[in-house]
Amino acid sequence: MKPTIASFPAARPRRMRQSAALRALARQNTLTVDDLIWPIFVMDGKDDETPVASMPGVVRRTVDRIAKAALEAQNLGIPAICIFPYTGLEARTEDCAMAWDPDNLTNQAIRAIKDAAPEIAVMTDIALDPYNINGHDGFVENGKIVNDRTVEALVKMGLAQAAAGADILGPSDMMDGRIGAIRSALESEGHQDVTILSYAAKYASSFYGPFRDAVGASAALTGDKKTYQMDPGNADEALRLVERDLQEGADMVMVKPGMPYLDICRRVKDSFGVPTYAYQVSGEYAMLQAAAQNGWLDGEKVMMESLLGFKRAGCDGILTYFATTVARLLNT
Numbered sequence: 001m002k003p004t005i006a007s008f009p010a011a012r013p014r015r016m017r018q019s020a021a022l023r024a025l026a027r028q029n030t031l032t033v034d035d036l037i038w039p040i041f042v043m044d045g046k047d048d049e050t051p052v053a054s055m056p057g058v059v060r061r062t063v064d065r066i067a068k069a070a071l072e073a074q075n076l077g078i079p080a081i082c083i084f085p086y087t088g089l090e091a092r093t094e095d096c097a098m099a100w101d102p103d104n105l106t107n108q109a110i111r112a113i114k115d116a117a118p119e120i121a122v123m124t125d126i127a128l129d130p131y132n133i134n135g136h137d138g139f140v141e142n143g144k145i146v147n148d149r150t151v152e153a154l155v156k157m158g159l160a161q162a163a164a165g166a167d168i169l170g171p172s173d174m175m176d177g178r179i180g181a182i183r184s185a186l187e188s189e190g191h192q193d194v195t196i197l198s199y200a201a202k203y204a205s206s207f208y209g210p211f212r213d214a215v216g217a218s219a220a221l222t223g224d225k226k227t228y229q230m231d232p233g234n235a236d237e238a239l240r241l242v243e244r245d246l247q248e249g250a251d252m253v254m255v256k257p258g259m260p261y262l263d264i265c266r267r268v269k270d271s272f273g274v275p276t277y278a279y280q281v282s283g284e285y286a287m288l289q290a291a292a293q294n295g296w297l298d299g300e301k302v303m304m305e306s307l308l309g310f311k312r313a314g315c316d317g318i319l320t321y322f323a324t325t326v327a328r329l330l331n332t
């Protein structure tokens with residue numbers, strides 16, 4: 001599409017910028033509460049919460065408090081909430097069995113949210129890292145992350161989450177073939193309506209640092225995730241992975257991290273036209289909050305601008321730790 005534009009002075013683009021009313025009329029993209037998915041951290045215990053030091057404003061909550069938070073999010077109009085468990089070293093084993101335990105923290109939280117706030121969609125994370133002794137998303141054998149055995153475990157993990165009532169499964173592990181395996185297991189176990197939001201283009205990023213503190217993985221993790229998460233230099237590979245995950249039965253796809261990868265968001269949306277999401281990850285949140293706390297940036301304004309950027313890049317929604325703050329702002 002080539003815009004037809006008169007030459008100066010017939011065309012004065014500033015005419016359309018002269019007032020809030022004209023700017024509103026011409027604005028192409030907007031951020032709404034419908035665009036938000038709220039990631040939350042769940043921990044063991046009762047009626048308690050602890051702050052995440054590297055993510056100012058973010059806390060880990062016990063299951064009962066998660067239920068309350070979900071109701072609050074539902075009342076704000078936020079369409080989905082995404083659960084991540086905090087696990088200490090005691091929950092971590094070689095066989096990661098807790099990952100598919102029907103009573104693990106995630107599954108308890110799913111049931112509690114479904115009870116307290118039945119309208120909000122509940123999303124989960126599928127990867128072995130919260131329960132793995134070495135902090136990796138897959139099983140490690142002889143120093144290597146093994147694919148196919150991991151996929152079998154991920155299927156069990158996903159089925160347990162579906163049985164607990166999850167609406168959206170989020171495989172974040174980057175193993176090959178997991179979307180197809182999870183999809184066919186869901187079909188054969190009677191969970192045909194459970195949706196999959198694939199972390200399709202997930203990069204081996206240093207922006208996940210604060211998250212790994214939040215979920216207790218930093219202390220456990222040995223080495224890096226470069227043999228399964230994508231190389232930050234690659235763009236075309238993201239399109240191949242998105243296409244593959246769609247062919248295997250993903251309903252929605254995600255690009256992660258967000259702000260440094262907006263080019264990928266745009267290309268995914270233009271190439272496939274499917275529901276496309278970005279994850280504004282912990283490190284992105286932390287850097288905006290840190291600058292705001294120092295008075296170097298206007299926190300509220302950069303929060304809104306950063307999220308609008310995802311809409312402009314073609315995203316249908318954003319996973320963001322700012323979700324409730326944004327929703328409150330948009331609702332006033």
Ligand SMILES: NCc1[nH]cc(CCC(=O)O)c1CC(=O)O
Binds near residue numbers: 172
């Ligand atoms: N599979 C784990 C997982 N799921 C979401 C995030 C990162 C989220 C964030 O940084 O906000 C990670 C971390 C990782 O891959 O090491």
